[in-house]
Amino acid sequence: MVEKKKITAAITGVSSYVPETVLTNHDLEKLVDTSDEWITSRTGIKTRHILKEPGKATSDMATLAVNQLLEKKGIAKEEIDLLICCTVTPDLIFPATANIICDKAGLSNAWGYDLAAACSGFLFGLETASKFIETGKHKKVLLCGFDKMSSIIDYTDRNTCIIFGDGGGVVLLEPNEEGMGIQDAICKVDGSGREFLHQKAGGSLKPPTHETIDAKEHYVFQEGKTVFKFATTNMSQVSADIMERNKLDSNDVDWLIAHQANKRIIDYTAERMGLPKEKVLMNIEKYGNTTNGTLPLLLSDFEKTFKKGDNLIFATFGGGFTWGSIYLKWAYDANKS
Ligand code: UT7
Secondary structure, eight states: OOOOOOOEEEEEEEEEEOOSEEEEHHHHHTTSSOOHHHHHHHHOOOEEEEOOSTTOOHHHHHHHHHHHHHHHHTOOGGGOOEEEEEOSSOSSSSSOHHHHHHHHHTOTTOEEEEEOOGGGHHHHHHHHHHHHHHTTSOSOEEEEEEEEGGGGOOTTOTTTTTTBOEEEEEEEEEEESSSOEEEEEEEEEOGGGGGGEEEOSSSSSSOOOHHHHHTTTTSEEEOHHHHHHHHHHHHHHHHHHHHHHTTOOTTTOOEEEEOOSOHHHHHHHHHHHTOOGGGEEOOHHHHOBOGGGHHHHHHHHTGGGOOTTOEEEEEEEETTTEEEEEEEEOOOOGGGO
16 A cells, blocks of 8 residues: 655745835834944844835735745635635735735635734745645635834834834645655733733724824733843743754754844843854844734745755744744755746
8 A cells, every 4th residue: 555645834935025115124114213333233123115106905915925926836716715815904904905905906716804912924825824724725815914003103103113024925735745844833812911012992892983093092001021022031931942842952943933022032042042043034123023024024034044944943922912833844945947
């Protein structure tokens, strides 16, 4: 009897998009009481990209990246089975932004839905999407992580406006029989942390009214210091846990792909994992925190750095609270294609 090979879900392509308009720390100095020195030293951020064009939304950025990826891979639109869009800034409350992307990109055979888990959305999405591949039911799944954070940011609040930016990326997941792709995942939530990072109004708890608008309750609220403490503790712990569970030491890990919220949180996580800074990928200085966009933007920016078989550890922490880690074996050499 021929033994059936185990199917794993591998990332086989990546593409990204950030809008053209750049908002620098010096631009922010003119909007709020802050300084380039404070922002750089406390967060590591220098610039972020902002989607300014009227009438453009999360789906427009994602559609551009999806089209680019299909072209790059030479894949026909009809071949895509499923598209998941991870976002906290959907075009509309409903229908799902995934549906809109499928329509705009002409993915006529795909079904789709949105996944909301704040800054851990893309990581939770990877775990979720991988299951459709592992069962053998789907052959080509697109996972988008995009946010237009500027649509929910108050540019008079220095606690939040210095952090966030717009953009994101998309990955293609396909079956692999060589053992590449997602090896293990740990996903966690603690809803009691919701009070420290949330958007107060606009949902069923507090539908929009003139009062909620006047009180600026449709913007991101964050108690930064508290979130910082939970983020450093939990993101570093979950990354150490996934290494231990898979018997990996720091020499076995090739790259840390961490959510780009604050350079200090990433440095702390890397230190806990025993990783030298050469293995810690960062682009926070260019994009700030793009929420669901940070992980695919890292994969896209550093795609040519990865070699087939490299061990990547993903780590996130976000509102909710949500956090997690994924251990993935990179499946291709972009340099050679
Ligand atoms: O992605 C989802 C998860 N989110 C995160 O992981 C974000 C976690 N939090 C953070 O990254 C940091 O807490 C922030 C970057 C948001 C803030 O940095 P911090 O080092 O925690 O600053 P802080 O809130 O403790 O504020 C320190 C001081 C305060 O002044 P006093 O009270 O010491 O006089 C703030 O008022 O810095 C002041 N401050 C600022 N000064 C200049 C706060 N924001 C600013 C600012 N510019 N933008």
